[in-house]
Amino acid sequence: MDEKYRLRSFIIFLLIPKVNESVANRKSIPSVLVLEIEFSLLYQVHGLTIEGCGNRLNEFGIHSLPAYGRSVAGDDFEILSNGPGMWMVQSRKRDSEFTLVRLRELLADTDATVTDLSSARLTVQVSGVSSRTFLKKGCPADIDSLESGDVISSVIGHLGATIHCMGDDFTVYVLQSFGTDFWEWCRLSTMEFNM
Structure with missing residues (x-):
């Protein structure tokens, strides 16, 4: 083996x-x-503030990003604050609607960058x-x-x-x-x- x-x-x-x-x-x-x-979808969001996020994630059941060092769960994913202005978004469902493309669309008018860390x-x-x-x-x-x-x-x-x-x-x-x-x-x- x-x-x-x-x-x-x-x-x-x-x-x-x-x-x-x-x-x-x-x-x-x-x-x-x-x-x-x-299997885990894992995205890193950098350069986004709690205030800057606003209500962009409401469609997924998230009304606010977690405070530094905390996490919050959505419908089929979790958001973890792993640094100032840094968030890890994780889902264990293959058919999650919280895809990289959708996340980038929601944050398009911010200064945030989104990177796929899944692999x-x-x-x-x-x-x-x-x-x-x-x-x-x-x-x-x-x-x-x-x-x-x-x-x-x-x-x-x-x-x-x-x-x-x-x-x-x-x-x-x-x-x-x-x-x-x-x-x-x-x-x-x-x-x-x-x-």
Whole structure:
């Protein structure tokens, strides 16, 4: 099997509780699931202010862009603020109406630029009761203080990453060219849990 393919298909299950254990006991057992989100439309919008956006995104259920470091969900997509005047727009639906062409049309009379990052980013879902412990092994940011909807730009294992918190679940965006290095970091970082 091709090494690149093997790493891209990498899934980690760690200490998943037995089916007959009570829910209370499950929370005390460390577990984490790390998997790649195979399909994700991902656009970067740069140079747009919250005021400059106005009501341009109303047709998609978004009445205001999120504040810096936060996210907001629309009908079938999310907008993440990943820097001053910078927004990542993400949808996991292939038939999303929130397409690159439509987004550019809506922002045509602004100074904003829109770039398609769909094939430039590795999108990874990290979930489970030990997801925070797992991320803290390689990220210097205060992962414990993140609340649902928070977005940070930091590093994981010396690789630049955008991290979106959704409770105990996280979506991590890493440059696609660092994908193999990221999966290797994941493998090494989970060794302490593998018993």
